[in-house]
Amino acid sequence: MAVDSLKICTVCASNNNRSMEAHKQLRDAGYNVKSFGTGSAVRLPGPSIDKPNVYDFGTPYEDIYQDLIGQSCRKMYEANGLIHMLDRNRKVKSAPEKWQNNAYAGKFDLVITCEERCFDSVLEDLMFRMYNKEDQNDVRQVVHIINIDIKDDNENALLGGKGILKLVNMIHDFRQKKKEDYEDESDIILEDQMMGILTEWQKDHTHLPTLYSISYY
Numbered sequence: 432m433a434v435d436s437l438k439i440c441t442v443c444a445s446n447n448n449r450s451m452e453a454h455k456q457l458r459d460a461g462y463n464v465k466s467f468g469t470g471s472a473v474r475l476p477g478p479s480i481d482k483p484n485v486y487d488f489g490t491p492y493e494d495i496y497q498d499l500i501g502q503s504c505r506k507m508y509e510a511n512g513l514i515h516m517l518d519r520n521r522k523v524k525s526a527p528e529k530w531q532n533n534a535y536a537g538k539f540d541l542v543i544t545c546e547e548r549c550f551d552s553v554l555e556d557l558m559f560r561m562y563n564k565e566d567q568n569d570v571r572q573v574v575h576i577i578n579i580d581i582k583d584d585n586e587n588a589l590l591g592g593k594g595i596l597k598l599v600n601m602i603h604d605f606r607q608k609k610k611e612d613y614e615d616e617s618d619i620i621l622e623d624q625m626m627g628i629l630t631e632w633q634k635d636h637t638h639l640p641t642l643y644s645i646s647y648y
Contacts, residue, residue, distance in 0.1 A: 434461035435603045436618060438537070441595065442544045442553060444470040446488070446527035449545035449581045451520050452592040458523065460596055462603075465539075467530035469552040476513060478504045488529040492521035512585040531556055538648060540618075541602070542576045543595055550578035550642055557646040571647040575625055578642040594636045601628050 439462055443450035446468030454466035473486040475495070486495055496517040499508050508514050520527075530553060544550040553576055561571065577598070581591030605628055606618060620628075622645055629643055 433463040435463070435606065437463065437541060437599075437603065437606070438539045439464045439541045439543065439599060440533075440536070440539045441466045442469060442530055442542060442549050443546060443581075443583070444468055444549060445473045445475065446529075447473060447475060447492075447520060448516055448583055448585070449588045449591055451516075451523060452588040453543065453545070453595040455519060455523050456592040456596045457599060460600075462599060465528075465533070465536050466524075467528050467533055469530045469544075469549045473527050475499075476508075476511060478502075478507070486527075488532070489526050491526045492517055492524075496521055516585060538572050539574055540572075541599070542574060543598075544576065544578045545581045545591065546583075547578055547580060547642065550576065550644075554644060554646060557648050560648045561646070573619065574646050574648060575620065576644045576646060577629065580640045580642075591639060594632075594639050597636070598628070598632050601632055 439457060441450040441453040441457070441464065443466075446466055450466040450468065454464055457464040468488065473488060473490065473495075475484040475486075477483040484495075484499065496514070499505065499513060499517065502508070505514070542553055544553055557574065557576075579591060579595060579598075581587055602620065602625075605620065605624065625645075626643065629641060633639075633641060
């Protein structure tokens with residue numbers, strides 16, 4: 432059972448490392464969370480910098496895992512953490528998903544991106560959706576978009592995931608306090624309230640630069 436009604440998603444470029452580590456940590460803590468990627472394809476390290484492993488979004492993590500362990504570079508993939516990463520991923524969900532194809536998931540309250548270009552892509556897509564609504568009478572919902580800049584390696588993904596979990600816990604605690612202290616049943620967090628939470632969180636996470644915006648959809 433989810434610990435909070437907040438609908439969350441985490442986003443990185445390929446929906447394999449940073450967004451998936453955060454997805455796992457949030458899921459394990461009981462939150463309602465999904466994850467996506469904003470890239471044109473899933474790109475993972477290959478035998479050399481100019482020869483990445485490239486897969487379509489929707490390719491099962493299991494298939495990617497089996498492909499990599501079958502390559503001659505398997506030992507290198509084990510050493511750089513790629514095999515471990517995919518083993519984790521296949522235990523969290525079936526396949527990497529593309530942000531732009533996430534309509535099935537409904538609307539999110541909180542979107543956490545892990546890189547500035549992903550933050551920009553999410554904002555651009557939300558703006559496109561807002562101005563291309565088929566039903567103009569549909570109630571527009573506020574969505575908070577937070578970018579937490581995380582280096583794309585296993586160690587930093589783990590640290591970034593812990594930071595994201597801490598932030599979401601603070602948001603959860605604020606929502607609970609809002610209900611208990613002010614008898615305010617609304618789940619809506621205003622922009623200045625979110626800024627206050629982020630400012631407090633940033634004090635202990637100076638190594639994780641942030642960006643913040645709101646949008647509607």
